[in-house]
Amino acid sequence: MDDKSGVINLEYEVIRYDFSKAGQASSEIKKVLKQLGINSNIVRKVAIATYEAEMNIAIHSLGGRIIVTITESNINISALDYGPGIENIKLAMEEGFSTAPNNIRELGFGAGMGLPNMKRCSDVFEICSKKNKGTKVDMKISLN
Amino acid sequence: MKLSAIKETLNAQVLTGEEFLDKEVYAAFGCDLMSDVLAFVKEDTVLLTGLTNPQVIRTAEMIDVFAIIFVRGKKPNSQVIDMAKERNITVMTTDYILYNACGKLYEKGLQGLDIKGVQVNG
Numbered sequence: 001m002d003d004k005s006g007v008i009n010l011e012y013e014v015i016r017y018d019f020s021k022a023g024q025a026s027s028e029i030k031k032v033l034k035q036l037g038i039n040s041n042i043v044r045k046v047a048i049a050t051y052e053a054e055m056n057i058a059i060h061s062l063g064g065r066i067i068v069t070i071t072e073s074n075i076n077i078s079a080l081d082y083g084p085g086i087e088n089i090k091l092a093m094e095e096g097f098s099t100a101p102n103n104i105r106e107l108g109f110g111a112g113m114g115l116p117n118m119k120r121c122s123d124v125f126e127i128c129s130k131k132n133k134g135t136k137v138d139m140k141i142s143l144n
Numbered sequence: 145m146k147l148s149a150i151k152e153t154l155n156a157q158v159l160t161g162e163e164f165l166d167k168e169v170y171a172a173f174g175c176d177l178m179s180d181v182l183a184f185v186k187e188d189t190v191l192l193t194g195l196t197n198p199q200v201i202r203t204a205e206m207i208d209v210f211a212i213i214f215v216r217g218k219k220p221n222s223q224v225i226d227m228a229k230e231r232n233i234t235v236m237t238t239d240y241i242l243y244n245a246c247g248k249l250y251e252k253g254l255q256g257l258d259i260k261g262v263q264v265n266g
């Protein structure tokens with residue numbers, strides 16, 4: 001969707017445990033940013049942030065969405081899901097903390113580095129979560 | 145180090161991307177944790193791993209890694225090889241274990257990545 005104000009909106013559904021598709025949204029987002037000629041350092045940050053967010057939704061949630069809005073000055077990423085929420089956000093943000101079960105660790109996930117990676121890649125990072133409701137991660141990456 | 149030299153050093157079999165063996169990498173990273181790969185790997189780095197699932201290719205794609213070596217004789221399925229092919233990623237497999245594969249490349253002068261220590265809380 002590309003409206004007149006020059007703002008581009010991208011939106012993708014992320015399905016729980018669909019590991020053959022998980023990563024596709026991030027891959028498409030990356031392609032769009034490259035096509036727009038956005039600086040490769042910024043593309044890299046967005047790619048890492050969206051991919052970690054997408055994998056978290058696929059692994060830890062019941063499913064959700066990734067929404068990317070590109071304006072003249074910023075790239076805004078929202079990753080939201082339909083539950084089950086994070087009980088202790090402070091703990092979840094710590095490097096090395098993970099509740100990933102063995103079958104997920106066998107895929108190469110569960111280092112407990114995803115949320116810290118997302119934070120590191122973004123200029124503004126906000127996470128809110130409600131137990132039994134869902135989680136929303138908002139990230140802003142400045143284009144300047 | 146050229147990918148062709150890596151192939152030779154590791155006695156590796158190229159599964160896809162034979163046409164890119166002239167490309168050069170300046171560092172190597174051996175790891176089975178994808179978030180650590182995303183956190184630490186810079187461009188022009190070869191990734192050595194024992195994991196062969198689609199997420200390895202996706203992870204490489206996100207950070208523009210164009211060469212992956214599967215260790216311990218692991219071979220991904222054809223779907224994963226096709227994913228790599230579509231993304232112009234060279235994929236090889238070697239019979240060496242991760243430790244020996246890294247050691248052999250290091251011996252030939254290929255450096256590891258310089259990273260700041262990871263803080264583990266708790």
Ligand SMILES: Nc1ncnc2c1ncn2[C@@H]1O[C@H](COP(=O)(O)OP(=O)(O)OP(=O)(O)O)[C@@H](O)[C@H]1O
Pocket residue numbers: 052056057059060061081083084085086092093097098099100108109110111112113114115116135179180
């Ligand atoms: N969308 C989510 N819904 C519910 N819980 C989540 C969600 N995202 C993260 N978590 C919780 O926070 C923990 C830490 O997340 P983080 O992404 O940092 O690490 P990880 O996913 O476990 O491992 P890695 O990202 O390194 O592969 C997770 O193990 C999980 O318990």
Ligand SMILES: [Mg+2]
Pocket residue numbers: 052055056110113114115
């Ligand atoms: Mg994660």
